[in-house]
Amino acid sequence: MKNYLFIFFLVSVSACDQEKKTENDLLTVTVEPVKKETVYLEDTYPASTIALQEVELRADVSGYVTNILFDDGQRVKKGQLLYEIDKSRYQAQMDQSHSNLRIAKANYDRVQRDVKRYEMLKEGNAIAGQVYDNALTDLNNAEQEMIAAQAAVDDAMTNLRYADIKAPFDGTIGFSAVRLGALVNPGQTLLNVVSADDPMGVDFYAAESDLYHFQGLVGNAEVLKDSVFTIALPGGVRYPFPGKIENIDRAVDRGTGTIMIRLAFPNPELTLKPGLSATLMVRTKSGESAITIPQKAKTERMGETYVFVVHEDTVKEQRIKMGRRIRDRVIVEEGLAEGQEVVTSGIQKVTEGERVQIKKESTE
Numbered sequence: 001m002k003n004y005l006f007i008f009f010l011v012s013v014s015a016c017d018q019e020k021k022t023e024n025d026l027l028t029v030t031v032e033p034v035k036k037e038t039v040y041l042e043d044t045y046p047a048s049t050i051a052l053q054e055v056e057l058r059a060d061v062s063g064y065v066t067n068i069l070f071d072d073g074q075r076v077k078k079g080q081l082l083y084e085i086d087k088s089r090y091q092a093q094m095d096q097s098h099s100n101l102r103i104a105k106a107n108y109d110r111v112q113r114d115v116k117r118y119e120m121l122k123e124g125n126a127i128a129g130q131v132y133d134n135a136l137t138d139l140n141n142a143e144q145e146m147i148a149a150q151a152a153v154d155d156a157m158t159n160l161r162y163a164d165i166k167a168p169f170d171g172t173i174g175f176s177a178v179r180l181g182a183l184v185n186p187g188q189t190l191l192n193v194v195s196a197d198d199p200m201g202v203d204f205y206a207a208e209s210d211l212y213h214f215q216g217l218v219g220n221a222e223v224l225k226d227s228v229f230t231i232a233l234p235g236g237v238r239y240p241f242p243g244k245i246e247n248i249d250r251a252v253d254r255g256t257g258t259i260m261i262r263l264a265f266p267n268p269e270l271t272l273k274p275g276l277s278a279t280l281m282v283r284t285k286s287g288e289s290a291i292t293i294p295q296k297a298k299t300e301r302m303g304e305t306y307v308f309v310v311h312e313d314t315v316k317e318q319r320i321k322m323g324r325r326i327r328d329r330v331i332v333e334e335g336l337a338e339g340q341e342v343v344t345s346g347i348q349k350v351t352e353g354e355r356v357q358i359k360k361e362s363t364e
């Protein structure tokens with residue numbers, strides 16, 4: 001009998017020690033209150049970036065590339081010299097055309113003097129009328145020769161000017177498709193591509209049923225202010241600048257029932273590049289009241305979504321029906337009420353019915 005009493009005493013002491021240890025070593029969890037707030041839902045669309053201005057650089061004259069005056073991929077300014085094509089042939093044509101123009105002008109001046117002299121003789125009947133008429137014809141021919149010579153000069157000047165390839169606008173130039181010494185042909189050889197990069201365009205396709213809504217956003221100053229259009233870049237990085245509608249395509253695609261819409265986004269840091277895949281988020285036009293919790297508060301198991309709700313100092317697992325995600329928060333359609341507190345950290349370690357130490361989530 002004494003042995004049984006001794007064992008009972010040891011068990012009681014052990015239980016008291018365990019209870020004392022549990023009180024001192026409670027798991028610390030961070031909690032945040034369930035909020036009822038006005039939320040603006042977002043529709044998402046696959047999108048891609050595109051340069052609002054883009055030009056292929058091609059030579060208008062033939063010849064060998066004698067100079068490349070930029071680094072691949074660099075920013076260029078409008079009018080900046082990029083390529084030089086051998087000018088020796090076009091300079092020779094220029095010199096010859098100027099010489100022909102001077103000869104034609106001298107011939108025109110000579111014939112013009114003859115006509116004036118013949119006019120004086122004609123008044124005194126000292127010259128045959130046929131001679132005067134021939135002089136007028138020679139004057140007209142000399143004038144036409146001078147016009148043709150001037151046109152040749154203009155053409156030579158154009159060819160000489162086209163031997164210099166310049167940037168058509170401010171933007172970024174790509175990798176050169178030709179190297180020094182390459183032979184280029186007019187209108188055929190692609191030299192490079194220059195694209196404007198600020199602002200940058202973003203294209204997406206909207207359903208024809210949404211066309212009226214998007215048309216109402218064209219030219220609306222509140223679009224930028226309310227960040228109606230935002231994009232997420234590959235990897236989920238949220239782009240910091242909102243966009244606005246640049247233009248809407250002229251017609252709906254009959255096969256898909258969609259219409260292309262082009263947005264414009266500021267690109268001061270040149271983060272956006274043409275051809276980049278993105279996810280476009282479009283905020284709904286009006287807010288609605290909803291129960292929300294932090295995204296990090298939920299867990300999923302067997303296709304169900306749960307949160308840990310704290311009552312006094314004990315946690316309870318609660319199944320919820322989750323709605324749409326709003327950035328770092330998620331809408332709860334069923335299962336929670338405003339004012340309850342949910343665990344946001346320590347979720348992996350906490351168990352149903354466990355007592356915990358509570359740390360409030362910082363709102364700063």
